[in-house]
Amino acid sequence: MTPPTAQPAPLLSLHGATKSFGAVIALSDGTIEILPGEIHALVGENGAGKSTLVKVLAGVHQPDSGRFEVDGAPVVFRSPADSKAAGISVIYQEPTLFPDLTVAENIFIGRQPRGRLGLIDRPQMRRQARELFTTLGVPIDPDRIADGLSIADQQIIEIAKAISLDAKVLVMDEPTAALSGVEVERLFAVARSLKARGAGILFISHRFDEVFDLCDRVTVMRDGAFIATHDTKDITVDGLVREMVGRDIATLYPKQDATIGDTVLSVKNLSRAGVFSDISFDVHSGEIVALAGLVGAGRTEVARAVFGIDRYDAGSVTVAGKRLRAHSPQAAIDAGMGFVPEDRRKQGLVMELSVARNATLTLRKQLARFGLIDSRRERAAAEDWTTRLQVKTGSQDLSVSTLSGGNQQKVVIAKWLATNPKLLIVDEPTRGIDVGTKSEVHRLISELAGQGIAVLMISSELPEVLGMADTILVMHEGRISARLSRAEATAEAVLKAASATPESVK
Amino acid sequence: MTQATPPAVYEPRAGRAIGRIFVSREFSVFAALAVLIIVTEVVNPRFLSAQGIKDLLLNSTIFVIMAVGQALVIITKNVDLSVGSILGLTAYGTGAVFATFPHIPLPFVFLIGIVFGAILGAINGFIVTLAGVPALVITLGTLYIFRGINNAWAGSNQYFVGNEPAEFGNMSVQTLFGIPWFALGALVIVIIFAIYMFSARSGRDLYAIGSDTDAARLFGIKVNARVVGAFVACGALTGLAGVLYASRFNSVGADTGTGFELQIVAAVVVGGVAIFGGSGTVTGAAIGAVLLTTMTGALAALNVSKFWQQAIVGVLIIAAILLDRILSIRTARKLRVSEARNV
Numbered sequence: 001m002t003p004p005t006a007q008p009a010p011l012l013s014l015h016g017a018t019k020s021f022g023a024v025i026a027l028s029d030g031t032i033e034i035l036p037g038e039i040h041a042l043v044g045e046n047g048a049g050k051s052t053l054v055k056v057l058a059g060v061h062q063p064d065s066g067r068f069e070v071d072g073a074p075v076v077f078r079s080p081a082d083s084k085a086a087g088i089s090v091i092y093q094e095p096t097l098f099p100d101l102t103v104a105e106n107i108f109i110g111r112q113p114r115g116r117l118g119l120i121d122r123p124q125m126r127r128q129a130r131e132l133f134t135t136l137g138v139p140i141d142p143d144r145i146a147d148g149l150s151i152a153d154q155q156i157i158e159i160a161k162a163i164s165l166d167a168k169v170l171v172m173d174e175p176t177a178a179l180s181g182v183e184v185e186r187l188f189a190v191a192r193s194l195k196a197r198g199a200g201i202l203f204i205s206h207r208f209d210e211v212f213d214l215c216d217r218v219t220v221m222r223d224g225a226f227i228a229t230h231d232t233k234d235i236t237v238d239g240l241v242r243e244m245v246g247r248d249i250a251t252l253y254p255k256q257d258a259t260i261g262d263t264v265l266s267v268k269n270l271s272r273a274g275v276f277s278d279i280s281f282d283v284h285s286g287e288i289v290a291l292a293g294l295v296g297a298g299r300t301e302v303a304r305a306v307f308g309i310d311r312y313d314a315g316s317v318t319v320a321g322k323r324l325r326a327h328s329p330q331a332a333i334d335a336g337m338g339f340v341p342e343d344r345r346k347q348g349l350v351m352e353l354s355v356a357r358n359a360t361l362t363l364r365k366q367l368a369r370f371g372l373i374d375s376r377r378e379r380a381a382a383e384d385w386t387t388r389l390q391v392k393t394g395s396q397d398l399s400v401s402t403l404s405g406g407n408q409q410k411v412v413i414a415k416w417l418a419t420n421p422k423l424l425i426v427d428e429p430t431r432g433i434d435v436g437t438k439s440e441v442h443r444l445i446s447e448l449a450g451q452g453i454a455v456l457m458i459s460s461e462l463p464e465v466l467g468m469a470d471t472i473l474v475m476h477e478g479r480i481s482a483r484l485s486r487a488e489a490t491a492e493a494v495l496k497a498a499s500a501t502p503e504s505v506k
Numbered sequence: 507m508t509q510a511t512p513p514a515v516y517e518p519r520a521g522r523a524i525g526r527i528f529v530s531r532e533f534s535v536f537a538a539l540a541v542l543i544i545v546t547e548v549v550n551p552r553f554l555s556a557q558g559i560k561d562l563l564l565n566s567t568i569f570v571i572m573a574v575g576q577a578l579v580i581i582t583k584n585v586d587l588s589v590g591s592i593l594g595l596t597a598y599g600t601g602a603v604f605a606t607f608p609h610i611p612l613p614f615v616f617l618i619g620i621v622f623g624a625i626l627g628a629i630n631g632f633i634v635t636l637a638g639v640p641a642l643v644i645t646l647g648t649l650y651i652f653r654g655i656n657n658a659w660a661g662s663n664q665y666f667v668g669n670e671p672a673e674f675g676n677m678s679v680q681t682l683f684g685i686p687w688f689a690l691g692a693l694v695i696v697i698i699f700a701i702y703m704f705s706a707r708s709g710r711d712l713y714a715i716g717s718d719t720d721a722a723r724l725f726g727i728k729v730n731a732r733v734v735g736a737f738v739a740c741g742a743l744t745g746l747a748g749v750l751y752a753s754r755f756n757s758v759g760a761d762t763g764t765g766f767e768l769q770i771v772a773a774v775v776v777g778g779v780a781i782f783g784g785s786g787t788v789t790g791a792a793i794g795a796v797l798l799t800t801m802t803g804a805l806a807a808l809n810v811s812k813f814w815q816q817a818i819v820g821v822l823i824i825a826a827i828l829l830d831r832i833l834s835i836r837t838a839r840k841l842r843v844s845e846a847r848n849v
Contacts, residue, residue: 079726080724080726081725081726084726096718096720096721096724097718097721098713098714098717098718098721098722098784099717099718099784100713100716100717100780100784100785101710101713101714101717105710109710109711109714109725109727110707110711110725110726110727112707112710114707118706119701119705119706120704120705120706120707120710122705
């Protein structure tokens with residue numbers, strides 16, 4: 001830790017900020033200090049509270065308690081406009097531009113330069129925009145509409161906006177996640193020149209090489225709390241990783257031992273241009289294979305391609321020895337696959353329908369007589385599955401939207417179990433589920449594996465991956481960067497393979 | 507690490523501005539209008555007689571004014587389906603005003619019509635923004651409510667304002683250099699609103715709101731106030747159109763303006779205003795209104811049956827929307843390939 005002795009007064013400081021949403025504590029100690037002329041990294045696992053902290057700085061969330069000062073004076077932001085007025089500009093991973101307006105207008109909306117009659121002076125606006133882009137050294141046409149700009153260019157426009165607003169503090173939330181190498185270089189050049197002009201930059205990234213390359217100091221967060229701030233020259237990647245993980249995992253998610261049997265799913269050299277490439281792995285009956293990695297690494301995309309939702313360009317998917325037809329979810333279902341999607345509200349359930357209807361959606365054919373669904377049989381089937389999975393609901397006839405997140409997830413799983421699957425793909429099975437029900441979902445998945453079902457699980461939560469999986473595949477930028485068995489898997493190893501440039505594939 | 511990117515700066519090229527005019531939606535609608543007029547004139551030379559031109563302009567006037575108002579609303583990603591009913595109420599109201607005060611100065615009549623329309627528009631705007639319900643549903647409701655009030659008010663009564671007073675009826679036939687005063691007035695309205703939408707901050711806000719309402723809110727744009735403003739302007743313009751309607755068509759009653767809303771929305775969409783908001787211009791909407799009215803006249807001049815006229819309008823609408831859709835799909839596809847990560 002470096003106490004800020006003999007340093008210039010911080011542009012912004014936040015101490016002990018807390019924020020909870022209902023019973024969930026998203027931030028228990030949000031602490032950060034940004035000095036003029038520094039690039040400050042903020043690192044932490046998924047769910048460590050980084051985004052909540054950013055949203056507090058941006059004025060999107062109001063902290064429940066804590067000390068927040070800008071330029072040494074205490075501030076309270078009621079809206080994003082307040083934060084902007086205080087000189088803080090936040091650039092999100094996916095910038096929000098107005099697609100139908102021109103680039104110049106996007107920069108100056110609401111404060112366009114005005115000439116005679118109070119009308120907008122377009123030549124002036126264009127000139128100012130062009131000057132900004134000259135400063136930034138990027139060739140963007142101020143007159144083109146924003147629709148169709150690359151993410152990188154959109155971020156540059158957000159930065160241009162921040163400069164024109166005279167922002168003192170620039171917060172960049174994972175700006176490089178969607179950028180190519182050249183674009184990252186360009187962004188860094190811009191960041192360095194802003195730093196040279198005395199601005200403070202908060203840079204959130206999962207890529208350690210970038211953190212060490214670009215940043216002067218780094219703050220680590222874990223479980224919603226501040227852990228430490230270091231000068232980047234005083235700390236190593238291993239040190240950072242240790243602080244990010246720093247918790248006892250082994251006991252949390254016991255997976256039952258299961259006999260691992262025959263190969264159920266075999267994926268060979270699967271590729272989709274621009275999304276993932278050369279993905280190969282097997283899943284055996286009774287085995288839980290976890291796809292770990294950062295958000296955006298291509299895990300969900302691989303699962304969607306395997307299940308036939310998206311097309312793939314090359315490679316093959318084989319289920320129980322038979323090659324699966326590409327781009328056909330029906331073929332995947334017929335071959336014995338089930339898919340529990342990440343966004344269960346939109347993709348996994350029909351929220352307005354009853355529990356019974358949802359649980360039996362996959363059985364409509366079996367339940368139908370003369371093309372009409374026999375509601376008594378539908379009820380019986382639903383009753384059977386919801387009891388087995390211990391879904392807590394007042395009645396089978398209530399709409400699923402009344403259930404808790406965990407119980408909704410059980411209904412989705414029930415829906416697939418009713419088809420008697422050989423392989424279940426579960427994408428972020430416990431996202432947005434409270435801690436108590438989480439372990440029930442884990443127990444359920446583990447039991448299924450125990451019954452001989454092969455499970456492919458995508459998860460961003462490290463403890464879940466380490467506790468549940470027999471085999472861990474780590475993805476990084478569309479490739480598998482590490483394959484770890486349960487015995488070799490450590491939090492450090494997974495995090496390293498997911499973040500840094502991959503080592504040689506084991 | 508390499509030093510900064512090369513100082514590549516975008517240099518504007520001469521001639522781009524002119525090129526842009528030719529690819530703009532307004533130009534393609536205008537071209538369609540020109541082609542239509544030329545073809546019709548070739549087949550039927552009486553089409554462009556002095557009287558023919560006058561009729562063309564007069565018939566367009568009311569729709570042009572309404573289309574300008576509707577365009578403001580649609581650009582904010584809303585829609586006002588009650589405009590036919592607003593026109594009915596204000597037109598019938600004009601008749602009622604003359605019946606009650608036969609010697610009222612004409613400017614007052616216009617003022618009353620505009621304010622009446624603005625109030626009806628404000629009702630739409632407030633319900634839409636306060637309830638946070640899609641304008642489609644709200645204005646569908648007020649379409650029936652306003653029409654119901656009109657029915658209750660008028661019953662089977664009709665006013666013949668064109669004759670009484672005669673000076674009010676004559677307004678619609680007076681001309682300046684052979685151009686009807688009404689058409690000139692509509693032109694002035696189009697120009698004012700075109701400048702407003704292009705060059706006033708609040709006008710640009712309407713585009714921002716239609717482009718991404720949530721982002722507009724984040725930017726501190728007063729979304730609700732602007733949306734209410736758009737509905738008020740639409741109501742006021744429709745009120746003005748109602749007064750003009752009473753002058754031109756003489757008789758006004760319970761069902762005046764029925765069904766206009768769809769013709770107006772059609773004109774706006776054909777004129778290049780995206781139905782999901784954010785893009786298009788009032789100029790385009792106005793040309794779209796002229797195109798649709800001219801179409802009716804031209805097809806009649808070409809001896810095309812009335813049934814086919816409607817079908818052709820339908821084809822135009824779908825063609826306009828498909829054109830937008832195809833363009834956006836093409837851009838999206840181009841982007842997925844060009845921005846793909848190198849994996």
